[in-house]
Amino acid sequence: MKKLAAMLMLATALVAPGWALAKDVTIEAQMVRYSGHAAYLAVYLTDPAGTYHSTLWVSGHKTKYYGTLRGWVQGVSQAGSINLDGITGASVGGGETLTVHADLADALIDAGYQIHVDTAVENGGEYADDAMIQVTSTPATIDGSGYVSKLSVSM
Template sequence: MKSKLLITAIISLLIFAAFSPKPKSTPYKCMIQLINYDGEGAYIVVSLLDPQGNYVETLNILGDDQEWYHDLTAWWKYFENSTEKIDAITGATISGGERTIKVIKIDDDKLDKGYRIRFETAVEDQKYVQDDVTFELTSENVKSKIEGTGYIRYIRMLPQK
């Protein structure tokens, strides 16, 4: 009798979890324009940080060779111990002077709540830039052009509602 009750409770929880509403998210087109530099393609990781600066989620990665992920030092400390799946959000690097457009999804409940977006960059045999672009996730900033401080000249985001 107890085992039937336990099994029923577990099945009920699984069904409830499967049908619980997930936070609504909005896709954003994100153009990343790099400065002119010599060298290999830049590895770029785009992350969501909570108001205290802790990693919440990896939103996108430019660079699909995991051998070099440790060069993105701050993100790597988070990622190597996480269970996050990144296969669907990785792509090729881009080189000096190039640009790319990526689509990133951000949960709407994070907007205007003190969360931040961080772009970290690293280039083989060159410097690592932890805060190449970092900005507060506000309704205004997600429609803005934001200057970079390292390999990124600027990023521009546009909501795709």
């Protein structure tokens, strides 16, 4: 059990070292048209075994609500460290689209790694694994089960 604040200080080589071969991956989460407060989102990667690998993006600024992104929090707590520097942004409202650009090492592509999106809304639902999609070199789109309408990945 560690406090998030302490963990934010531990910088880790997050996704891809600069010298490795990497691709710019575009992840788009199209939100359902719902009325209500803007949603908190966590976009993160798991390895072929389903274990948490790294965080790509977190939407929403108030850390006290991060606990509602349950799948992500569970993964992060098992991994033991996280650095959210430069990968957080505003919460996302109904009907909007969140676009995340990530440099993913070639080794992570077409290798069974999965992108997960957790969502949560104040006074609304909390969806661990709202949507999941394989990291593939061919563009793909799948439907979400909660606040995410469609999740797509392309590069």
